[in-house]
Amino acid sequence: MNLIECTQLSKNYSGKNVLNQVNISLKAGAPIALVGPNGAGKTTLFSIICGYISASSGSVKILGESPNSAKLRGRLSALPQDAQLDPDITIISQLMLFAQLQGLSKAAAKHEAMRVLELVDLAQVVHEKPKSLSHGMGKRVSIAQALIGTPDVVLLDEPTAGLDPANAKKVREIVRQQSASSTFIISSHNLDELEKLCDQVIYLENGSLKQSLSIQSKQNVEYLTLVMTETDMQALTNEVSSFEGVINVTTSTDKQMIIEYSHQHGFQLETQLLTLFAQHQWQYKSILKGRTLEDTLFS
Numbered sequence: 064m065n066l067i068e069c070t071q072l073s074k075n076y077s078g079k080n081v082l083n084q085v086n087i088s089l090k091a092g093a094p095i096a097l098v099g100p101n102g103a104g105k106t107t108l109f110s111i112i113c114g115y116i117s118a119s120s121g122s123v124k125i126l127g128e129s130p131n132s133a134k135l136r137g138r139l140s141a142l143p144q145d146a147q148l149d150p151d152i153t154i155i156s157q158l159m160l161f162a163q164l165q166g167l168s169k170a171a172a173k174h175e176a177m178r179v180l181e182l183v184d185l186a187q188v189v190h191e192k193p194k195s196l197s198h199g200m201g202k203r204v205s206i207a208q209a210l211i212g213t214p215d216v217v218l219l220d221e222p223t224a225g226l227d228p229a230n231a232k233k234v235r236e237i238v239r240q241q242s243a244s245s246t247f248i249i250s251s252h253n254l255d256e257l258e259k260l261c262d263q264v265i266y267l268e269n270g271s272l273k274q275s276l277s278i279q280s281k282q283n284v285e286y287l288t289l290v291m292t293e294t295d296m297q298a299l300t301n302e303v304s305s306f307e308g309v310i311n312v313t314t315s316t317d318k319q320m321i322i323e324y325s326h327q328h329g330f331q332l333e334t335q336l337l338t339l340f341a342q343h344q345w346q347y348k349s350i351l352k353g354r355t356l357e358d359t360l361f362s
């Protein structure tokens with residue numbers, strides 16, 4: 064059974080189409096990225112999946128159930144972009160309340176609240192109130208709340224927006240660790256971050272599904288992304304284009320080159336490149352197997 068299945072899903076606000084016949088099939092497993100420009104409809108899609116708002120037409124099934132079905136209790140959780148904890152109620156009380164709302168006894172709720180706080184490395188703030196926490200710590204507590212009951216699906220809307228690098232890294236680690244037991248769907252504008260975490264990528268634009276792709280997918284065609292420093296890029300392009308198996312070479316002004324080549328040529332290309340660099344004394348900054356998510360989506 065698919066984790067989430069959207070069929071011909073549309074949403075209108077006062078005649079304005081913000082989701083337009085979207086078809087999506089998502090399977091459980093590695094985190095899934097939801098990307099798209101501002102106003103593309105990402106939050107609207109999340110809100111429909113969570114049952115906060117209803118679709119104008121089409122259908123959504125989560126684990127085979129309709130949004131808001133009692134059978135989804137404890138199996139789907141979400142961290143909305145603007146989620147706020149009550150600033151004046153202790154963290155343990157708030158997390159226990161959410162655990163009890165899932166049907167846990169008081170003792171089990173306390174145990175679960177402690178468990179999820181430990182997962183986000185914040186057991187030490189259990190008796191504090193959210194108003195005494197930094198923004199990053201508050202976000203991690205909200206993620207802890209979303210992890211209560213180990214849901215099958217966790218929707219995170221912009222989980223690292225506005226966080227300092229250390230807290231953002233911590234959030235990524237939490238997602239990575241918890242991905243063994245929950246499937247995360249992450250809406251974000253941070254493509255570098257999504258690239259590190261996710262396999263499948265859903266790209267929405269103007270309410271329509273423009274792309275659904277797997278970053279890791281093995282195809283006959285492979286990519287190498289080179290970032291060069293001291294190099295004659297035109298000469299490099301000419302040399303690389305003549306290598307056997309190279310299908311296409313594109314360069315950008317920032318000394319980045321993307322080489323598209325046939326899968327069969329494997330390591331041969333890397334060996335040729337390094338020999339070429341040595342011959343010409345060309346310096347590289349990085350050689351990346353594959354393409355960045357940005358290049359995959361927008362090239």
Ligand SMILES: Nc1ncnc2c1ncn2[C@@H]1O[C@H](COP(=O)(O)OP(=O)(O)OP(=O)(O)O)[C@@H](O)[C@H]1O
Pocket residue numbers: 076081099100101102103104105106107108
């Ligand atoms: N309650 C509402 N009433 C009217 N229009 C709305 C409402 N909520 C959202 N919209 C419109 O729907 C469109 C999609 O909004 P949505 O918030 O889903 O986009 P998004 O992809 O999440 O954007 P962002 O990346 O900026 O968060 C926007 O044009 C927005 O103005």
